[in-house]
Structures are given as structure tokens and as C-alpha cells.
Amino acid sequence: MAHIVNPHNYDTEDDAVFAGLLMQGLVWIEDDEDEQDRFVGDVLDEAYSFLEEHDDEWVNFSRLNHHLYETFGKIDPKKLGKQYKNLVKFFEDYSSAFELRLDEKKNGLYFKKLIPRPPRLLVY
Numbered sequence: 001m002a003h004i005v006n007p008h009n010y011d012t013e014d015d016a017v018f019a020g021l022l023m024q025g026l027v028w029i030e031d032d033e034d035e036q037d038r039f040v041g042d043v044l045d046e047a048y049s050f051l052e053e054h055d056d057e058w059v060n061f062s063r064l065n066h067h068l069y070e071t072f073g074k075i076d077p078k079k080l081g082k083q084y085k086n087l088v089k090f091f092e093d094y095s096s097a098f099e100l101r102l103d104e105k106k107n108g109l110y111f112k113k114l115i116p117r118p119p120r121l122l123v124y
Helices: 015-024 032-052 061-072 087-092
Strands: 002-005 028-031 098-102 109-113
Touching (some): 032 098
Antiparallel strands (some): 098 109
16 A cells, blocks of 8 residues: 655645646655555664663663653554564564563563674564
């Protein structure tokens, strides 16, 4: 599916006007899937950056989750490509870049980055 990007709210009801605006680059058409892929990439990059900022090898997943919430607002995991039930399931699909483990001594799930950092994490 695609949608029209019309940042200046031009009247695009008339086909000739719309075609002229489109040719001038004043409006354009974006594929919704591309936008979703960009968002997934942004979430992955932000998670990697957050983990790079911490000296600890392992970071509590709830801290990362909170950081992503502050950065992007409430993230619906079902809109991150597949129909993920939660963010843990989402990050499990990126095991080449991140590792998750349960800590038996401390309560909670822990998360770490695997290095080196890829230039842009591949979106599945």
C-alpha cells in the first residue's frame, strides 16, 4: 500500500493539479512498507546506540525498553515487520546483532550488543 505525502496541504483533488505537483516534487508517493522498514531500522539503530553508551556488557532489557519508549513513544511490536507479541520477540530475530539472556541471580532479562556495529542493521 502507498500514500501521498503532501507536506504543504496542497489541494490534490484535481488530477491535473496533482500531476503538476507530483512532477514538481511538491507532493510525492511513499510506499508504506518502506516507511515501516525505516522505522524498524531506526529502532534497531537506537537500541545499538543505547547499548554503546553503557559501560556494562549486559544491560537490563527494561532500561532499553524505557529508552525506546522515551525516544519513539509507545511502540506497537506488531508494526515492526512481523506480528511480534512484544519487543523481546522482535530483538530475538536480530540475534546477529544482539544477545538476550535471563539472569538467574538478578531478576530480569538482560541484553547486550554484539560488536562490531554494522553500518545499518539489516531489516528482516
